[in-house]
Amino acid sequence: MRTFGVEEEFLIVDPDNGSPVPLAGDVLRLHDAGPKGEAPSFRPTMAVELQQEQLEVITSPHSSLGALAAEIRAGRLYADSLAWKVGARIAALGTSPLPVTPHATATERYDALLEKFALTAREQLTCGYHVHVSVDSDEEGVAVLDRIRSWLPTLTALSSNSPFWNGADSGYASFRTQAWNRWSSAGPTEVFGSARAYQSLVAELSGTGVVMSPDFDARLSARHPTVEIRVSDVCLDSRDAVLIAALVRALVDTAARDWKEGRRPDMVSAAVLRQATWRASRFGLDGELLDPKTRKPLAASHVLGALYAHVRDSLEDTGDAPYAKEGLQRILGQGTGAARQRQAHERTGTLAGVVAYATGVTHLVPADHQPAGKAYLTSEAGTVALLVG
Numbered sequence: 001m002r003t004f005g006v007e008e009e010f011l012i013v014d015p016d017n018g019s020p021v022p023l024a025g026d027v028l029r030l031h032d033a034g035p036k037g038e039a040p041s042f043r044p045t046m047a048v049e050l051q052q053e054q055l056e057v058i059t060s061p062h063s064s065l066g067a068l069a070a071e072i073r074a075g076r077l078y079a080d081s082l083a084w085k086v087g088a089r090i091a092a093l094g095t096s097p098l099p100v101t102p103h104a105t106a107t108e109r110y111d112a113l114l115e116k117f118a119l120t121a122r123e124q125l126t127c128g129y130h131v132h133v134s135v136d137s138d139e140e141g142v143a144v145l146d147r148i149r150s151w152l153p154t155l156t157a158l159s160s161n162s163p164f165w166n167g168a169d170s171g172y173a174s175f176r177t178q179a180w181n182r183w184s185s186a187g188p189t190e191v192f193g194s195a196r197a198y199q200s201l202v203a204e205l206s207g208t209g210v211v212m213s214p215d216f217d218a219r220l221s222a223r224h225p226t227v228e229i230r231v232s233d234v235c236l237d238s239r240d241a242v243l244i245a246a247l248v249r250a251l252v253d254t255a256a257r258d259w260k261e262g263r264r265p266d267m268v269s270a271a272v273l274r275q276a277t278w279r280a281s282r283f284g285l286d287g288e289l290l291d292p293k294t295r296k297p298l299a300a301s302h303v304l305g306a307l308y309a310h311v312r313d314s315l316e317d318t319g320d321a322p323y324a325k326e327g328l329q330r331i332l333g334q335g336t337g338a339a340r341q342r343q344a345h346e347r348t349g350t351l352a353g354v355v356a357y358a359t360g361v362t363h364l365v366p367a368d369h370q371p372a373g374k375a376y377l378t379s380e381a382g383t384v385a386l387l388v389g
Contacts, residue, residue: 001318003061003134004226004249006072008241009127009234010055010090010362012083018355020096020125022052022103026086027079044075050110051102051125055079055090061134065320069242076238080363092362094127094162094176094233097341097351112212120183126176127234129159129241131248132226138195140256141220141227145198146191146265147255150292152217152231153276154307157300158328159232159244160284161337164351173284173338176233177277186215188273191265217277227252231277236337236361243327246320250311257314268295284336304328 012023031046045058057075062068080090102125104114114121135141160173172178181187185205192198198220205211213222218229229248235241258265276290279297283289288297291306308315308328315321335343344357 001063005059005061007130018352020053020100024052027082030082048105089359091358097164097354099167129232129234131229133252142195142198143259144255148251153280156231157280161233163338174281177281183215185211188270250314253314
């Protein structure tokens with residue numbers, strides 16, 4: 001069974017007014033110091049990001065979805081407990097609903113990014129969700145990248161959680177995707193065909209003097225024997241984060257099987273995939289998505305059903321199929337993070353109210369969170385008919 005782990009980026013916010021606050025350094029100093037006079041308890045890996053208003057929490061690799069779910073939940077609670085000590089909270093928001101002027105983290109790498117990319121870097125306060133899945137070799141990894149491309153926009157739609165930008169409703173479900181794609185190497189790639197071709201492109205991009213490391217939608221990890229899928233917003237609800245991880249592992253496993261069995265990748269162009277990503281970013285699950293097979297707009301429920309059908313065998317092999325099916329039905333029923341943020345704005349009338357709502361949901365542990373058998377399943381006769389066959 002393939003191992004997988006995740007990286008979640010969170011906003012650090014003022015609990016009174018919802019504004020992002022530049023306290024990542026203070027939070028990490030508490031983390032590094034550890035509990036005084038006590039044996040080490042659960043302490044996830046944490047890291048700074050480009051801006052001091054955000055914090056990254058990184059899980060260990062796991063083979064079971066239940067273990068990963070537990071660490072995602074514990075990592076969120078742990079990070080929030082440290083933020084409390086410096087007078088803040090963490091919020092799983094892809095972008096800040098309130099206006100903010102970010103404060104850059106002072107490192108050699110980030111200083112170089114700010115110098116080179118100017119306003120693009122200065123304004124880049126976005127929180128993503130990256131999933132790493134183990135692969136046996138670079139050759140297998142690139143074969144996987146070639147075979148999951150068509151499905152990545154669906155993950156963008158499913159995880160969409162950034163409707164507000166600079167104090168206004170952007171009109172997008174995932175405006176983080178729009179902001180992120182301002183980086184020079186961000187977005188979908190063409191089919192590589194081999195690890196050698198992948199490495200050749202990376203070297204050629206580096207040689208331009210622009211790209212420091214490729215920001216592809218999915219890439220080989222430079223530090224781990226994994227592929228890294230980077231298209232998702234950080235998920236408001238931890239159950240959504242677990243669902244995305246399950247689907248990503250299943251996509252990787254399905255792609256690796258197809259490669260080993262000699263099935264060729266879909267040769268759809270990166271230009272068309274950009275349109276699929278734009279549509280997913282704009283509408284989330286509240287509009288039509290591009291069907292990965294026909295490249296034509298289709299109801300989001302049908303595209304999610306096609307995704308589930310595509311990876312069902314892998315989900316069943318890992319025991320994750322019931323959790324994935326229930327999770328897809330739940331999100332179609334209650335809405336994505338973006339939809340829930342907009343509902344909170346309608347209820348409270350303020351963007352600060354959206355942030356307050358998000359801080360609560362970020363750390364909420366619903367009863368059906370843990371993927372551990374059939375007890376967590378909802379009725380098959382749900383209010384939403386997901387086309388899973």
